[in-house]
Amino acid sequence: MDMISSLLRRPATPSILSLIGVLVFYVIFGGVDLDRLSGAASWVNYAARIGIVALPVALLMISGEIDISIGAMIPAGAMTTAIIAGHYGLPMGVAILGALAIGVVVGLFNGILATRTSVPTLIITLGTLVAMQGIVLAGSKLLTGGASVPLTSPAWAKTIFGDFIFGGSHQVVILWWVVLTAVFWFLAHLSKYGNWIFAMGGDKVSARNAGIPVDLITILLFVGTATSASFVGMCHAILFNSAQVSGGMNDIFNIVVSVVVGGVLLTGGFGSIIGVFVGTITFAIVIKGIDFTAIDRNWANLIIGVMLLAAVAMNETFRKKAMTAVTKKKKG
Amino acid sequence: MSATTPVIELRNVDKSFGPIDVLHEISLKVRAGEVLCLLGDNGAGKSTLIKTLAGVHAPTRGEILVDGEPVTFSGPKDAQNRGIATVHQFGGTYPLMSVGRNFFMGEEPTIGFGPFKIFDRKTANKIAVEEVQKMGITRITDGDRLVGGLSGGERQSLAIARAVYFGARVLILDEPTAALGVKQAAHVLRIVNEAKRRGLAVIFITHQVMHAMTVGDHFAVLIRGAIAADFRKGEKTREEITDLMAGGETMADLEASIEGYMETHDGHAPQMNTAG
Ligand SMILES: Nc1ncnc2c1ncn2[C@@H]1O[C@H](COP(=O)(O)OP(=O)(O)OP(=O)(O)O)[C@@H](O)[C@H]1O
Numbered sequence A: 001m002d003m004i005s006s007l008l009r010r011p012a013t014p015s016i017l018s019l020i021g022v023l024v025f026y027v028i029f030g031g032v033d034l035d036r037l038s039g040a041a042s043w044v045n046y047a048a049r050i051g052i053v054a055l056p057v058a059l060l061m062i063s064g065e066i067d068i069s070i071g072a073m074i075p076a077g078a079m080t081t082a083i084i085a086g087h088y089g090l091p092m093g094v095a096i097l098g099a100l101a102i103g104v105v106v107g108l109f110n111g112i113l114a115t116r117t118s119v120p121t122l123i124i125t126l127g128t129l130v131a132m133q134g135i136v137l138a139g140s141k142l143l144t145g146g147a148s149v150p151l152t153s154p155a156w157a158k159t160i161f162g163d164f165i166f167g168g169s170h171q172v173v174i175l176w177w178v179v180l181t182a183v184f185w186f187l188a189h190l191s192k193y194g195n196w197i198f199a200m201g202g203d204k205v206s207a208r209n210a211g212i213p214v215d216l217i218t219i220l221l222f223v224g225t226a227t228s229a230s231f232v233g234m235c236h237a238i239l240f241n242s243a244q245v246s247g248g249m250n251d252i253f254n255i256v257v258s259v260v261v262g263g264v265l266l267t268g269g270f271g272s273i274i275g276v277f278v279g280t281i282t283f284a285i286v287i288k289g290i291d292f293t294a295i296d297r298n299w300a301n302l303i304i305g306v307m308l309l310a311a312v313a314m315n316e317t318f319r320k321k322a323m324t325a326v327t328k329k330k331k332g
Numbered sequence B: 001m002s003a004t005t006p007v008i009e010l011r012n013v014d015k016s017f018g019p020i021d022v023l024h025e026i027s028l029k030v031r032a033g034e035v036l037c038l039l040g041d042n043g044a045g046k047s048t049l050i051k052t053l054a055g056v057h058a059p060t061r062g063e064i065l066v067d068g069e070p071v072t073f074s075g076p077k078d079a080q081n082r083g084i085a086t087v088h089q090f091g092g093t094y095p096l097m098s099v100g101r102n103f104f105m106g107e108e109p110t111i112g113f114g115p116f117k118i119f120d121r122k123t124a125n126k127i128a129v130e131e132v133q134k135m136g137i138t139r140i141t142d143g144d145r146l147v148g149g150l151s152g153g154e155r156q157s158l159a160i161a162r163a164v165y166f167g168a169r170v171l172i173l174d175e176p177t178a179a180l181g182v183k184q185a186a187h188v189l190r191i192v193n194e195a196k197r198r199g200l201a202v203i204f205i206t207h208q209v210m211h212a213m214t215v216g217d218h219f220a221v222l223i224r225g226a227i228a229a230d231f232r233k234g235e236k237t238r239e240e241i242t243d244l245m246a247g248g249e250t251m252a253d254l255e256a257s258i259e260g261y262m263e264t265h266d267g268h269a270p271q272m273n274t275a276g
């Protein structure tokens, strides 16, 4: 009983409940075969794609800010890789650095604007989102004459960034996602920097007064979101041997929804990396797992909408519960 | 250090925000083991004054001396490192974080080495609970408890305990009793006395004359950013202090002006107009 009530106060709990809810729903109403679902690669690949970006976005949201320019950064990373390595035939190492560099530059731009002005970061990154879409489209046309660029990758790049693992159809980005989850978990919950990020989301002025380098951390977090998005784009270009200008807009919503379903408060200051990991899995199962059910796939969006509202409501009640909880002395 | 050297001193400090002059020619001294009560109406500049002392704002003119040495603070952290701990009027704690994490914010104890240093939750919780209990808040026994679940007085005590633990020599409290009930306010006042007994210099801001008179050794009244009165305990009566706090007008004058206003405005009381 005590264990249940303390479990209910953990920030990851709402996301675990959402996952169980979705699975139960799919089994009962969709007749899903859990063995087949767990063996399938489609949803895991998808989870890895959005999950790699969801991790830094979660940290940024915990710090009280948001970045929607990630939607343009995934295609930007892919196009940069394809233009450098495919169109110009330069070494893949240069292309990879180029793709990551464009993420760093846009992240610095967002972060510096966010710390130098009082414009809400939703608006700042909406600006960079649209601007980057323009740059990527016009730039690709200008440099390559088209909106789709093929490339060939050396074996090492394929193995590290864009291959299939376990001899099946699981992509290597899944490993990146799992490793990055561990890194972000360490950063957010074990290192002192995590403490600072939570404090920034709780009360930015107090955090600054406590001597925390609020501006520097904000800038680094923006660099993290933009760079992880360009990284995902780069991996996809290497995997599929081509890059297209389109795509990426849906990712904004999918990533933010995964983070919120993962138990991160929209107002900042509360959340967990484990929760976001589970939230991402839940989201991917809803979107891709629906193909394993008897349910028409158009219903997936309805489920996501319901899940999002339920998550926001749960996050709110869990936050209240966490605050009013009075734990007894016996466990430290 | 001789007993006569103030721990902290301000000499002719001015502070302006662009064209707005908030503080004029402020000179003050606080010695170890002494409580200075800073009094004044809303918008008089009390919070601005203590933010200047806390390194949040740099003075526009004038100098700040610590132990008789002129100093310039590069930021709040610099002031803290010199032993000036401030509990600001708003914020200061993070409701959705635990007691232990709040207590050590920005000063986290870690175990491990290199990039693998991890926050030492056990030690942090243990010390935080011990220190808060020393301040008399015995109801806090679990360092994992979220601060949002504590009462206002418990939160203030946590912030004060933190300042004392990190070796503060000057403790600045901006209206720590403002939102508190009688019992909790009394508790905070006891903590102020405890800090004073330990030899800290305390600057205490309040709107409540009774609270000021309970702990203060020395009083300074700020009116529109200037020091209008500076006196020691016992030199003025409660009524005189109340009048000074109302911005220099006596209560009798205020009452007369309200009556006058009501005569010319069909019996309506004037709108309250508070700044800051
Ligand atoms: N950053 C700022 N920029 C411009 N004006 C400011 C700034 N901070 C404070 N002021 C102005 O300085 C004046 C004094 O404010 P301050 O907060 O110091 O008052 P206070 O004495 O603490 O009042 P209260 O009792 O209500 O807390 C106010 O008129 C306020 O509007």
Ligand SMILES: [Mg+2]
Pocket: B046, B047, B048, B089, B174, B276
């Ligand atoms: Mg004030």
